[in-house]
Amino acid sequence: MTDAPRRKRVPRAEREQQILAAAEEVFAERGFQNTSMDEVSLRVGVSKPMLYEYFTSKEGLLLACVARIRADLHTTTLGAMAAAEADGPRAVLEAGLEAYFDFADRHGRAWAVLLNESVIVAGPAEEAIEAIRGQQTRLLEDVLGRWLVDASPTRVAVLAHGLVGASERVARWRLRDGSGIGPRETAVLLADAFWPGFAEVESSAKP
Template sequence: MSSATARPRRRRMSRAERERQMLDVAEEVFGERGFRAASMDEIAERCGVSKPMLYEYFGSKDGLMLACMARSKAELFEATQQAMAGATTADEVLWRGMVAYFEFIGEHSRSFALLMQQPLEMPPSAAEAVEDTRRQQSGLIADVLRVYAPDAPEPTVLAYTEIIVGACERLALWRTAHPEVTAEDAARHMTDFCRQGLGPYLSAWPTTPGPTA
């Protein structure tokens, strides 16, 4: 075979690229099949790698699921933090953070629904991983409320933080069955909710929900 007709050699993936591919495929399979029904054989086949390689990278199916969750936690934090960093007003900080949250969850809706609707199928360590993500988002929300509701007592800030985290999860889960509801729609519902509940402490906020001009 001449050099003109020889097939180009496929570029070898770096370890980081291969790991990212495995996590992408695993999240897809977990979302489609559920954790228990998902098989390492199928994940390996879709990735084009051997099953032993999956075990070499992640140790077990539990380890693979936890790696998916750890990556999502880090990416969610980065997405919401970056979105809020570009805001210039109190209302915009909350708005941008909410939109970023609902956009991210929408992009990972299958795996998110799996975690919320089938917790008993998850490995025991997954419950703590979910709580770690909640604590991460609670920290972001509480910091926003302390700055923009400076007159609110700390117990009120902490209580509303927990309310907001729980409400965001339920609203995001509801959206998985209502794709016509956009991330902006969900963010508007949440900012309305926050403005009504914290109204006495947020008198300087605009009265129109959504981003400021």
């Protein structure tokens, strides 16, 4: 796991990345609560005070992991949706969903632990994780808002939050039960369920 036959001095930025990688690994294996800082430090091959020096607290370390994966998720889905822009809103929706499920697949248990399971407590970490959802929700509200021009903001909000929740649960179900169904098919299935509900209003908004 570790390659530290001889402790060597390493610049901060690099060490931080090593620590983050190890932490993500251990959190994914054991869950947040069952992970001890001693174990992370052991795996990196560095002493515990280093972790505190660089990340302040155990929660801080989690936060950093979350921030990293969050940024990744954001650019991924955003990119996929932007690429589908020309093909209309339905395509955008599907592209976003597919990118999301694909992301969950690629990150496996790390995704589940960091974004769903280990979810901590009240406090900054909860906020950080909630912020991921907020980011996805805003993305959706944006898209939906552009197409459901007549819908009330409340309606748009309910749809966006609902869709985020639906995606999360479905992704988790896919991870657990390992149903053979792929990201693309899942996205289409979900889009099928939601889309008519959007279109219904859309069509009444444009005569």
